[in-house]
Amino acid sequence: MLGICLGHQLLSNAFGYATYKMKFGQHGANHPVINLDTKTVEITAQNHNYNVPEELAQVAHITHRNLFGDNVEGVRYKDYPIISVQHHPESSSGPHESKYIFKEFMNLM
Known part of the structure; x- marks a missing residue:
């Protein structure tokens, strides 16, 4: 399963971890996100x-x-074939930084 944006939040809630309202939302096409596994920075779209x-x-x-x-x-769930991201990898804000997320998802199937 792949959760994107609201799907990321719904999965968190489904596992019993309630989301919380931010003081200021994150909106736009230029938000830097670090991939903690590869230590690379991706430019993402968020809303x-x-x-x-x-x-x-x-x-x-x-x-x-x-x-x-x-x-x-x-996140990547520990005991389930589920990954989720808050940003929009389908938007490809950067050159193509987040497209690998879809490949990871296909590998889970």
Whole structure:
């Protein structure tokens, strides 16, 4: 399963980790996100006012963080074939930085 944006938030809630409203939402096509596995920075498109909590790390490996707010931006669930990201990889804000997420998803199927 692949969760994108609201899907990322819904998965967090489904696993019992309620999202919370941000003081300021993140909107736009130029948000830097670090991939914690590869240590590379991706430029992403975002449009959200809620975040998933840090406690989600109890059931998911945190894979991405937003460099503007250090919030959880992507996860890979530990016991399930599920990945999710808060940003929009289909928008390809940067040259093609986030397209690999779809390849990872296809490998889970």
